[in-house]
Amino acid sequence: MKKHLLIALVLGLSTTICHSQVKISVQGGTGLTGITQNENYNANFGYRFGVGVEFPIDKTWSMQTGLQLLNRSYSIDEAVTALGITETGKQIYMGLGIDSKINGIYLQVPIKVAAYLPLNNNCGLQFSGGPYIALGIGGKSKLNWVLATNERYDDDDFITPSEGNGATLVNGEATHKTFDKNEGLKCLDIGLSLGVDFKYKCLFAGIGAEYSLLPIDKEFPKDLFKYSFQEDQTLVSPHNIGIEFHVGFCFNAGKR
Template structure:
């Protein structure tokens, strides 16, 4: 009895797929990617491309999934100046500059429900939403910093006069390094809206990650660098993307 039910279920599923107009799409695009809970890192443009599958449920609703190859990037390139005191209690003028870029490559699988609202026989709008699962597979990150200090504060030249100090450092590592990298797994929510014309489409999407990329990330990298503020946060990935593509149907009703 169980075997008969299983066979009947498989036959019914295969019949539904064979008589449905399953759509395959190829798309590519770009967008801004960033992180939450940090005061310094700015969003950068990233890219993405992939292949998608759309399984119709009825004339309006469908299920969407696929495989995307995407880049997430954010950076900081700025400096701060401050007045402080050295170990001897003398007033010191300090300049701290940081040039850092985090770049990650992900494979991503979206699982969304989409609703199509036709305008006529050739075009319409499609709205979609659902979770995504992403896994980091590569990328490199860098941090360059320089700290200059001078005892005298009445000079614009930090290389002359008074007690001058200049320290700098450079580090480059794999973004998802086991010891000093970000977490590979990312799960979040994806929303999208597309305008479709025959086999072509163009649209916009937004994503918000539920899992932290790092549980010990400095909230303010400048204060953290000079050990003024040791606040650590757990930022999430966020982003908005623009894409274009085309689709074609396989199977017949």
């Protein structure tokens, strides 16, 4: 009996979707993305474009999916200093400046359940939520750093590298593919997304939030500066997180 009831429910839902007008949408916008569990990288804005398909179930509920091309990025551009005293009484000054940007391009497929709340005959609000799956397909990441050191015996005021001789400057740079197998991020991303859209006839504008359930890396320094100074070697597994803004238009694809 339960099996027959489940089959009838699935057939009824399939029939409802198949006889509804499928809606196709095109949208574009921007997203502000960052990562969790890290104290250095700041969120950056990136682009996103997509094509969506909506399968109405009734006047209120529908299923949504599609394909999106989006950019996620986060960066550091700052410097810190540290001062230590050795067993011999020497003061060691270290200044570290880092300019780093992690930039990834993803193909993303959302799978959402949506509910439409009409405000009048022409407009309304649509709330949606569900999982997404994304695959990193490109992007480059860079890291530029400068390390300045100076030391002297602890007698008078400490001399910084800009005030005296004996300073040592070391700098370096590195560029690699964001999803490189050896030193890049994980290319598979699965997460959850929530959103709300204001719809007016065939036009819509909305905002959404995303949270990744998979870490981008399992060995990521919690604090890159402390990690460089050997003060804190804590490694974390950060996740993607962000908000996105979009506008677009939709049209009916006809009855199936």
